[in-house]
Amino acid sequence: MTPPDAADDSRWSDLDRPPLNAAALRRGLVHEGSLWREIRVVRSTGSTNSDLAALAQSGEAAEGTVLVAEEQTAGRGRLDRRWTAPARSGLYFSVLLTPGDVPVARWGWLPLLTGVAVATGLSRSAGVDTALKWPNDLLVTVGGEERKAGGILAERAAGDAVVVGVGVNVTLRQDELPVPQAGSLALAGAVSTDRDPLLRAMLRSLEDWYGRWRAADGDPAASGLQETYAAGCATLGRTVRAELPGDRSVIGEAVAVDGDGRLVLATADGVQEPVGAGDIVHLRPA
Template identity: 85%
Template sequence: MTPRDASDADGSRWSDLDRPPLNATALRRALVREGGLWSEVEVVQRIGSTNSELVTRASEGKAGEGAVLVAEEQTSGRGRLDRRWTAPPRSGLFFSVLLRPSEVPVARWGWLPLLTGVAVATGLARAAGVDTALKWPNDLLVTVGGEERKAGGILAERAGEDAVVIGVGINVTLRADELPVPQAGSLALAGAVNTDRDPLLRAVLRSLEEWYGRWRSAGGDPAVSGLQEAYAAGCATLGREVRAELPGDRSVVGEAVAVDGDGRLVIATREGVQEPVGAGDIVHVRPA
């Protein structure tokens, strides 16, 4: 079944007046411009996963760099480690973008999800007036009632040899009784001054365009582009006791002290060893 543009949907799109549909035409007018990164913006009413769809299109040569695919509802949304991501229709921002950073060495592509985190946090601070912290490597945290909660996530996937698809999910207007788990949050619950998804999406994509351009111009160098410093400044993981669950049932426990030049989290263990972690499930360990 081919996804339909949300602008073509029937009257059901107005079923929740607190959650109006995105204006696809206005988004294209605001984001697609000569010389800019974003080449097309498509909004679909319902889809399994924007990431899966865009990876398929890229692999079949049906999408170029700067393609943006947005869904009002995802039925098979997922995060890292194949975790499910569920939310009511039009309650958040669920989108994927296709990037082809050909001038950047592949070894530095691991910075793309971290770059996206910085861009999303920067865009939301401007447009929603809410502070968003970053949990390494891909979670977006907000504060609800004095407690840190996950309000969003980022998933990067290779699409062939020369492309990366980055998916972003952000809970915008979810109410407490709609949260998938008690530890989740939303921009609304965090006291956002603006939950209109159109300007939020524009702000996030413009911020992503800015950071991606800066990183690409620096050949992917995280220090020269300012990305490494910006990520460290917004990373809630640094300075905390953490446990990294690694492949092979191995775990590393210690203080997260840095994010190195390869985007890895450096953990200072109790044995006095500084161990860089490139992939794993990070748990913030609260003091007893």
Template identity: 80%
Template sequence: MTPRDAADADAGGGRWSDLDRPPLDATALRRALVRRDGLWSGVEVVQRTGSTNADLVAAASAGQAAEGAVLVAEEQTAGRGRLDRRWSAPPRSGLFFSVLLTPDEVPVSRWGWLPLLTGVAVATGLARAAGVDLALKWPNDLLVTVGDEERKAGGILAERAGEDSVVVGVGVNVTLRADELPVPQAGSLALAGAANTDRDPLLRAVLRSLEEWYGRWRAAGGDPGASGLQETYAAGCATLGRRVRAELPGDRSLVGEAVAVDGDGRLVIATEEGVQAPVGAGDIVHLRPA
């Protein structure tokens, strides 16, 4: 949306007239992020779409997007999270974007680290720019503390786009108010007491952090240990040290203490039977506070 489009929309009232939620400045974002020697090749901001992930996967599959393409939506009407969960939020209330990555120097077996890497990058970038602490719930939920309660403020979804690319989508609630929460367990940066909720600098900080972590990981051939990713993820992971229930495919479940994230990015759960079981897919429920 151009500044003129935004002004016209605000003048017309309606769903785009919330002056507490100004539009993103696509021109300024491109000027700040797109560099000849950098990762980001383009930044597009659209007012409304179903899913930035779906749009960018389609563009990449059609050969219409290059590595480093960033697609941002002011509003998503069919946003998706893990396990096909819906993600909805009012217009301009958060950061809803997807990026296209082509990690051809990294073995495909290590691509599973990309959503975890993105979680580290988003948490790090927002901690600096918003002045609020975020934690990671394995594998890729972003948690904030509202009062004394741990709440989900964001999530990450990675999807293959052809044989050689991955689209990683991020959704973060920024200014969502208490009366706008889709479920009581949801949160936002504002509700967590963020010092800054201006989405332009927040998005720049997140994308710069993601560029830094992706470059470090790619330079290490995707090795999570050598790149420092595994250690950093573990340090910020609120799941470790907790008693959890893993709800697994096939209506199975596993209960125990989350003790580690292994070299493949799997959550290792120590059961009461003395078995350490790695979990690579499933839904994790925290059973006790940290």
């Protein structure tokens, strides 16, 4: 990780992209009874998920540790895709969770839970309508077009620890987008792009949903998670193509998210096929 006193350059000189206030974030989030124990903000790193997993492995991080990077140079998405963006143009953070009292079979709900929390937090704090693309993409609408503005990646760490990483494009401009299909909160007309309250809102929402889920022993129905995810999932009701491991693909209507968090596709030959892993391509609007 680059030390905070590293030589400055043009990446850090954009006055429209001020630094996060680490002390204020700690005051707002770390308190008695809170899930969040520690908020670490670093200037630049390769991947907050990799760094936090290493800290967990060495015993230097406990549940409730949050690692935030002002710049992430080797961020990873699903299927080992890269995630890069200009310094301070987004929110890139990872959280350490240890849901040891929840059956491991239900841990697959953690990225979906995080998606619900992120969408809920951003809707309240940024005033932007967001939707979720199964399993863990955050969508916004830019010029009437659906675009990806964020993603989530959950990975097992040491023991019963899970590191959940979140990346959200906040102030990316049109000419800074990595691909034409990308978007940002600013391009979607956010009423606020101040990253401090956006991050606080997402983490408070995540604490709330994680608490509900754990209190229900990870049961997605009893916790309300399954119903809430389905209500905010832009994939349901659409014809999609699931690109599966082994170069296999399935086309069908996405009709449900089942109790294991899998996307259920109704195919043309009348079969309902649950998809637990793979890439989903939306083929037509809802």
